[in-house]
Amino acid sequence: MRTGEPLPAVEEVLAALATGLWHWDTAAGQVTVDAEAARLLGLPAEPTRLTEAQVRARLHPVDWNEITGVVQLAVAEGTLAEVRIRIMDETGRVLRVVRSRSKPSFDREKKAYELIGTLQEVTEPAPGTPAGRSAVTGDWRRSREAFLLDAGRALAEARSTAEVLRVAAGLSMPGFSPDGLAVFGISGDRLTIIGHHGQQPGDEGPFVHMALETDYPAAEVVRTGRAVYLSSPEEYKARYPLTWPLAQRFNRQSWAFLPLTVAGRTMGAWMAAFTYPVAFTPDERSVLTTVARMLAQALSRAGAAETERELTDGLQRSMLPVIGPKIPGMSIAARYVPTGGGLQVGGDWYDMIPLPGGSPAGSDRFALVMGDVQGHDVRAAGLMGQLRTALRAYAAEGHRPDAVLSRASRFLHGITHTEDPGELRFATCLYVEVDPATGTVEGARAGHMDPAVRMPDGTVLHRPTAGGLPLGIDPDSDYPTTRFTLHPGETLLLCTDGLIETGGHDLDSGWNRVREIMEAHDGDLDALADALVQAVHGPSSHHTTGPLTDRREDDIALVLLGRHPAGADGAVAVRPPVRRSVLTVAQAEPERIATARQQLRELLHDWPSPDQVDSAVLLVSEMLTNVLVHTDADALLIAEVAGAPGERRIRVEVADTSDDLPHKRRPGELASSGRGLVLMELLADTWGVAPRGEGKSIWFELGEKSGGGEDTDTDALLDALAVDEVID
Known part of the structure; x- marks a missing residue:
């Protein structure tokens, strides 16, 4: 070309270089191509305007998705978008492979991209050859996709910041893996080091609390939100001369600093350093950017989870009491295990309240509270704290248990109706006052x-x-x-339903599980409390216990109160071979006769003769029925099992305040009463009626028969059952 001649047009130059020119406007959904670009796309070699769908039909589907990701990455980093594309014909055969280079821009108002770029055919390696297929689609791309899936899964499962950093340190990127990592956070106007890998402890010192205005790549990334790629030490030194000496001593050859962005906010920076030169091709930058995004999400989740755990621990420490000083003649143990849903805190609680007149020290009375507010959220925990405080206040005023609960119910009803009438909450509660001196x-x-009681011989009722x-x-x-x-x-158990029903159990099967643990355990109360929790969740610690497993279904709270054996003052003595059950059946509570029958069966759970158990239950039902039907008094049932195994005897006594003594009668065949004493003679080993200072008691005894007992009279049983059925 002679000097002074005009330069050829851009289109002529590009055509001479076999390079096509194209323009893509995503807002309009159109792509404009020149003649060479049209030829490379397999169309007639003439300028034309195409829709996105027409262009997409000429490209391999995988490559179309690749273009979208590369364009977004280039816009985020302010770099060129470069990608290889397979051009397809109408039959789906690959015509050629082209390289596209473009400079994309993003219109925030239209939320659309605009790109002007070039297309140039890739001649080496040739399309269709093994080398060509590897270069375009090959093993690297498949390895990258598999790596990103594995990395995403591992980071999603990490539950703490330390675990996220361990996962990031163990990532092996396809084709290039950093040997040094660092995660920077932000504290005010300074950088912090969240964690690092590949450096010695203490190497992070110069980078801690570095001002964000410092001429350092990570600080620039945090300020601008754009990634920084440094392919060589010379490039690092030229761009960041002031902080280059800090990086020089690590003997690295390439560095990538990427923003950690969550919901549009830059929360820090991630450094990946390499001991060998890395060119940071678009594919490599795409992998690093994707990992940085996943890392930012994982760190955000882990930070939120750790904040929740800190809040949980604080709530538990502030809301759960510490069991008071030792009680002479008694031992006490308590446990609380929160649920696994959301915050590890809920509405279950326990408390120990000194009653007026002193503290639990000495023989002063105290109260035990076990409660459960509906729900497993912060509001349930807040209501629990308010209700616990109210119960303490009412107890401190000297009210009896019935008055304490009545006032607490009015209090909870008032605050729930006032705060949110559309979401009413309730709470269950068990409140007991204890006199250590008498065991009342x-x-x-x-x-x-x-509640449940474990007797000295291990029986639990x-x-x-x-x-x-x-x-x-x-x-x-x-x-x-x-x-x-x-x-x-004896040992008293107070608990919430989480101890019973967790693990897929209902009230019956869960209670049987708890009963087996308590009956088999003969150690101190702390060991028994741990055994009860371990049966559901695994090992626990004293009092406020953190999350133990992922299978938690409901909060668990329990309190064990044990009365020392007589004369032991805390030492374990030989258990007296006596178990006892006491129950009052009022005139207005005939339904408690069924409770008495069930309690007697529990008392005789290991009795060898089922016939004798049936006989005892039948006689108890008849005795209680007689008191309710023939007197105006309440009935007091006392049942005791005494003696060594194989030689035990059960004595059952029903007392009332009426002076009318029972009389033996000869009921007719159709009579509906008068069979009580007949049954006594038929089924009991011995029986009797004893006047008392006020009222009387009727009793019977049965001796243990290891062979299964004697046969009972079927007609008498049927008659008696008929009477019993009337009471039920």
Whole structure:
């Protein structure tokens, strides 16, 4: 070309270089190509305008998706978008492979991309050859996709910041893997080091608390939100001369600094350093950018989870009590295990409250509370804290158990109706007052589970307790009280339903599980509490216990109160071979006769003769029925099993305040009463009626028969059952 001649047009130059020119406007959905670009796309060699669908039909589907990702990456980094594309004919055969280079821009108002670029045919390696297929689609691309899937899965499963960093350090990128990693965070106007790998402990010192205005790649990434790629030490030194000495001593050859962005906010930077030169091709930058995005999401999730755990620990420490000082003649242990849903905190709680007149030290009375507020969220935890405080206040005023629960129900009903009438909450509660000197326990129940008692010989029984509606449902609900005695060597269990029903159990099967653990365990109360928790979740720690497993279904709270054997003052003594059950059946509570039958069966759970058990249950039902039908008094049932195994005897006594003694009668064949004493003579080994200072008691005894017992009279049993059925 002679000097002074005009330069040829751009189109002529590109045509001479076999390079096509194209323009893509995603807002309009159109692609404009010149003649050479049209030829490379397999179309007539003339300028034309195509729709996105027409262009997409000429490209391999995988490559179309590749273009989208590369364009987004180039816009984010402010770099060129470069990608290899397979051009297809109408039959789906690959015509040729072209390289596309473009400079994309993004219109935020239109939310659309605009690209102007070139197309040039790739001649080596030739399309269709093994080398060509490897270069375009090959093993690297498949390895990259497999790597990103594995990396995404591993980072998604990481639950803490330390675990996320361990996963990131173990990532082996296809074709290039960094030997040094660092994750930078932001604290105010300074960088922090969240974690690093591939460096010695202490090497992070110069980079900690570095000002964001520092001439350092990670600081620039945080300021601008754009990645920085440094392919050589010379490039690093030229761009960042002030901080190059800090990086020089690590003897690395290439560096990539990428922003950690979540929801449009840059939360830090990720450094990947290499001991060998890396060109950072578009494919390599795409992999690094994808990993940085996944890493940012994983760190964000882990940070949120750690914040929740810190909040959980704080709530638990502030809301759960510490069991008070030692109680002379008694031992106590408590456990709390939160559920696994959301925050590890819920509405279950326990408490130990000194009653007026002193603290639990000495022989002063105290109260035990076991409760469960509906729900497993922060609101349930907040209501639990308020209700616990209210119960403490009412107890401190000296109210009896029934009055404490009545006032607590009105309190909870008031705050739930005031705060959010559309989302009413209720709570179950068991409140018992204990006199350590006598072992007397007086309690009331608001929709909660009955307590249980482990006797000195290991037998575990429900202790039926009168109750009313859960707290917060009816502000005028009544809560009758029940009094019983915790005898020396016995242990009282208070718990929430999480201990019973967790693990797919219902109330019956879950209770059987708890009973087996308590009957088999003969150690101290802390060991028994741990055994109960371990049966559901695995090892626990004292009092406030953190998350133990991923199978948690409900909160668990339990309190064990044991009365030392007589004269032991805390030492384990030989257990007296006596087990005892006491129950009051009021005139207005005939349904408690069924409770008495069930309690007697539990008391005789290991009795060898089923016939004798049936006989004892039948006689108890008849004795209680007689008191309710023929007197105006309440009935007191006392059942005791005494003696060594094989020689035991059961004595059952029913007392009332009426002076009318029973008389033996000869009932006719169709009579509906008068069979009580006849059954006594038929089924009991011995029986009798004893006047008392006020009222009387009727009793019977049965001796243990290892062979299964004697046959009973079928007609008599049927007659008796008919009478019993009337009472039910």
